[in-house]
Amino acid sequence: MSPDCLMRNIDITEGRNKTRAIDTVLNELSQRFGERLKTGMAIREQHGRDESFHKGHPPDCVVAVHSTDEVQQIVRLCALHKIPLIPWGQGTSLEGQVAALHGGVCVDLSEMNAVLCVNADDLDVVVQPGVTRRQLNEYLRDTGLFFPIDPGADASIGGMASTRASGTNAVRYGTMRDSVLNLTAVLANGEIIKTAHRARKSSAGYDLTRLFVGAEGTLGIITELTVRLYGRPQAQSSAQCTFDSIRDAVDTVIETIQYGIPLASIELMDSLTVKAINAYSKLSLPEKPMLIMEFHGTDAGVQEQAQMVQEIASGHNGSEFSWTSDAAEQKKLWRARHDAAYAIKALRTDGQLWATDACVPISRMAECIEQTLDDIDQSKIIAPVLGHVGDGNFHLCMLVDHAVPEEVASAQALHERMIQRAIDMDGTCTGEHGIGYGKRDFLKQELGGAVDVMRSIKQALDPDNIMNPGKIV
Amino acid sequence: MGSLRTLNWSDFKIMNDKQYSALVERVNSAYRSGQALNICGASSKTFYGGLPDGIALPVGENRGVIDYDPAELVIVARAGTSLSEIQTLLAAQGQMLGFEPPFIDQGATLGGAVASGLAGACRPYRGGVRDYLLGVKIINGKGQIAQFGGRVMKNVAGFDLFRPMAGAMGTLGVLLEISLRVIPVxxxxxxxxxxxxxxxxxxxxxxxxxxxxxxxxxxxxxxxxxxxxxxxxxxxxxxxxxxxxxxxxxxxxxxxxxxxxxxxxxxxxxxxxxxxxxxxxxxxxxxxxxxxxxxxxxxxxxxxxxxxxxxxxxxxxxxxxxxxxxxxxxxxxxxxxxxxxxxxxxLNPGMMSLHQRLKKSFDPKGIFNPGRLYPGL
Known part of the structure; x- marks a missing residue:
């Protein structure tokens, strides 16, 4: 028998064993979960795909769970038969984190969506992972508190923790890394752990909370979390300002941050993004590089902050600075910013959105974006750039037609050059979207040997590689 | 408003990892023999945590600021650098360490501040050392150098392996370089x-x-x-x-x-x-x-x-x-x-087992600071 045939036979045998194992698991799950187990193709495909450009992979089944104990039962069953488990919240990830690359069981946590306990005086809340960020803020409306982390999508808190999400407010309130105080997770061996108490800082052992936040479900399935809340600011205002160049806008941001002006958000849009949101949200903003900012504080405080920023911006050729404390006007502006992805999609009807991100030290940001914009011009891809400029994090939103291989190749090359540029500038291949399976090669490129350490941790916690296999490491 | 306070600190920029060869060799030799190492910076916090055990591994000589650009609000320094030196450098640019580390007046080092995870009175309002940590370079228990995180404010590239260094009492590796976010005074x-x-x-x-x-x-x-x-x-x-x-x-x-x-x-x-x-x-x-x-x-x-x-x-x-x-x-x-x-x-048995698995991934023979955090870790 030739080596090829031998390999194929082994594959076939393994495949048969796997088939038997998944059948056994499906059978058991069906008995335990009845109609909460779904195996229809449409629902499997929907649960194997996120909002990214990356190809979806359907799991073998989807199980809607209602408790940590149920998750534990499923994990134990899958561990016994070495079947992969993929946690699912809202499916809004952006690097293929939910794709069932090796089949397996999708653990749908979206029905575990109870707000368990608001501790108003401690400024925290205990939630189940399926609670979405809008649902949580709606729940908190009468408490005077809010949960500030705002990725564009109405993501689940569990998913946001798993991908270490952030958003426009990160410059003031941090990211999920700072927000999660503790979490409960089911590990690959079925063990349930709680990483810390609700104490702000627990001096008991390693900071395991941080290890699970951003692990993309590869170390365990998060089934409960305590997250930090903030008092609603007494006053809120917004400002916008246009610039002749990206560099002027970025220099304004650098100086603003250096003065310690506590901005809640500071967002940069290139002229193409402004054009897109003008068309989509029916605005008439000047189509030039633009900063939009949000200030939180007291009435006097937000006014003082805005005046200081205006003064700084004018030193960097900023023009058409406008400031408002009118709630409706602010809502309109920020809604337009949050809808930017849809606005960008609408720039091209025959293309799909490939949104990617990178993060660089802020002093290199202008240079990195300018070089990327030049590169976009050369590549002929339509690709607006926008970003959370206060953190050095920016997004490249490429509009690409899947059906045209040359276009996909050109976008891929543009993407690779942008990531390489960011890494060369001491930055990272992702500041916000995560690794999933879309950026695994870039992770190696960026971290080298450190990926081996990550792999050894994955191996130590999940020796059979059943927890969301094929992601991160 | 004044002009941007930019300084060129490129003089501080180093180098390759060869400078750490002596430390790497000490760790390698301990890995081979299984000899426990007691990592010592300024020894200002020997009272804190379990009793130090093993042969002293002095790291206080690994000092110096590698990179500091005030416009960036980020400082990268070698772990043996004294906090007072860092504080003086930052103060000259109107900046400070946001977590108010204690024991500065006793010669405490940056590495010790991170390893102990101790923070000042601002902890609940401005965060602790882990909230300012952007990246670390370490020697693991096999004598290999690895870097986690870097100089950027947001990083979701893989597992967060630098924040768990804060408060690990040196049990996961020898801290070589640390990058931190700083704040305006x-x-x-x-x-x-x-x-x-x-x-x-x-x-x-x-x-x-x-x-x-x-x-x-x-x-x-x-x-x-x-x-x-x-x-x-x-x-x-x-x-x-x-x-x-x-x-x-x-x-x-x-x-x-x-x-x-x-x-x-x-x-x-x-x-x-x-x-x-x-x-x-x-x-x-x-x-x-x-x-x-x-x-x-x-x-x-x-x-x-x-x-x-x-x-x-x-x-x-x-x-x-x-x-x-x-x-x-x-x-x-x-x-x-x-x-x-x-x-x-x-820790409860489940958490202790998880700690041991994490420890083993970094330090398979348990040579770093045994017992400083918990017996058997």
Whole structure:
């Protein structure tokens, strides 16, 4: 028998064993979960795909769970038969984190969506992972508190923790890394752990909370979390300002941050993004590089902050600075910013959105974006750039037609050059979207040997590689 | 507004990892022989945690700032650099370390500050060392150099393996380089106290003020006095001071209060008992959710971190203290008077097993600082 045939036979045998194992698991799950187990193709495909450009992979089944104990039962069953488990919240990830690359069981946590306990005086809340960020803020409306982390999508808190999400407010309130105080997770061996108490800082052992936040479900399935809340600011205002160049806008941001002006958000849009949101949200903003900012504080405080920023911006050729404390006007502006992805999609009807991100030290940001914009011009891809400029994090939103291989190749090359540029500038291949399976090669490129350490941790916690296999490491 | 304060610190930029070859060789040799290493910086915190064990591995010579660009608000320094050197460099540019590390005056190093995870009075309001950490370079237990994170503010590239270094007591690796976010120095800072005889009222007030006063940067209570610090722009501090003065009679206090508590040098920690006949007190550091009602245990108490930390001087057995505090969802470190092996709050078996697996991934033979965090780790 030739080596090829031998390999194929082994594959076939393994495949048969796997088939038997998944059948056994499906059978058991069906008995335990009845109609909460779904195996229809449409629902499997929907649960194997996120909002990214990356190809979806359907799991073998989807199980809607209602408790940590149920998750534990499923994990134990899958561990016994070495079947992969993929946690699912809202499916809004952006690097293929939910794709069932090796089949397996999708653990749908979206029905575990109870707000368990608001501790108003401690400024925290205990939630189940399926609670979405809008649902949580709606729940908190009468408490005077809010949960500030705002990725564009109405993501689940569990998913946001798993991908270490952030958003426009990160410059003031941090990211999920700072927000999660503790979490409960089911590990690959079925063990349930709680990483810390609700104490702000627990001096008991390693900071395991941080290890699970951003692990993309590869170390365990998060089934409960305590997250930090903030008092609603007494006053809120917004400002916008246009610039002749990206560099002027970025220099304004650098100086603003250096003065310690506590901005809640500071967002940069290139002229193409402004054009897109003008068309989509029916605005008439000047189509030039633009900063939009949000200030939180007291009435006097937000006014003082805005005046200081205006003064700084004018030193960097900023023009058409406008400031408002009118709630409706602010809502309109920020809604337009949050809808930017849809606005960008609408720039091209025959293309799909490939949104990617990178993060660089802020002093290199202008240079990195300018070089990327030049590169976009050369590549002929339509690709607006926008970003959370206060953190050095920016997004490249490429509009690409899947059906045209040359276009996909050109976008891929543009993407690779942008990531390489960011890494060369001491930055990272992702500041916000995560690794999933879309950026695994870039992770190696960026971290080298450190990926081996990550792999050894994955191996130590999940020796059979059943927890969301094929992601991160 | 002035012009951008940019400085060229490229002179500091180094190099390759060859400079660490001596340290790598020491670790390699320990890995081969299984010899435990006791990582020593300035040794300002040997009292903290389990008893040091093993052959000394001095790392204080690994010093120097690698990169600091004030416009970036990021500093990268080698782990043996003294905090005072860093503080001086930052202060010249109107910047500071946001987590107020203790023991600066005793020569404490940056590596020690990260390894111990100790933070000053601002902890609940501005975060601790882990919240400022952007990346580390380490030698693992096999003598390999690895870097996690870097110089950027946001990084979701893979597992977060640099934040767990904060508070790991050096048990996961030898810290070589550390990059940190820094903050602008606050324009104004003032500390006050006012009478609040009842501990319950003090906790309620501290929690309420955390939502009302944007400039609140420290809050505690001792012997009937609620003590606060406000930091921020002149406008913010004066507004918050006026707000406080409306319903309280404020007296200004020495800002040293905050440092002496975070260094455990406040008279609360150092004064001997008046009644010498009583047995030696133990001093516990208790971490709780800030609004937890007063801890009902015998002994004197000092509140810090806006209610999230309670220090207790008591004759009670540490096990009894821990049992009570566990019921409140907190944890207890034993600062003084008891077995050093029981310094940190014990972990349940599941968590200990997870700790051991993580430790083994970094340090397979358990050569780094054995017992400093927990026996067997």
């Amino acid at each position: 606050q324009e104004q800072q003032q500390s006050f106290e006012f009478n609040t005889s009842n501990q319950k009222n003090a906790i309620n007030t501290l929690c309420a003020l955390a939502k009302q006063l944007p400039s609140l940067s420290a809050g505690g209570w001792l012997e009937g006095k609620l003590q606060l610090r406000l930091s921020g722009s002149q406008l913010a501090v004066s507004r918050d001071t006026n707000l406080l003065a409306q319903s309280n009679s404020l007296s200004e206090i020495d800002a040293l209060r905050w440092q002496t508590v975070s260094q455990f040098e406040h008279p609360f920690f150092t004064q001997p008992d008046i009644d010498k006949a009583r047995p030696q007190n133990s001093i516990c550091s208790i971490d709780l959710a800030p609004a937890t009602p007063p801890v009902d245990l015998p002994g004197e108490q000092l509140i810090d971190w806006g209610g999230a930390r309670r220090y207790l001087k008591t004759e009670l057995d540490i096990k009894a203290v821990r049992q009570s505090i566990e019921k409140l969802g907190g944890s207890v470190s034993l600062l003084k008077g008891g077995e050093r092996s029981a310094f940190f709050h014990p």
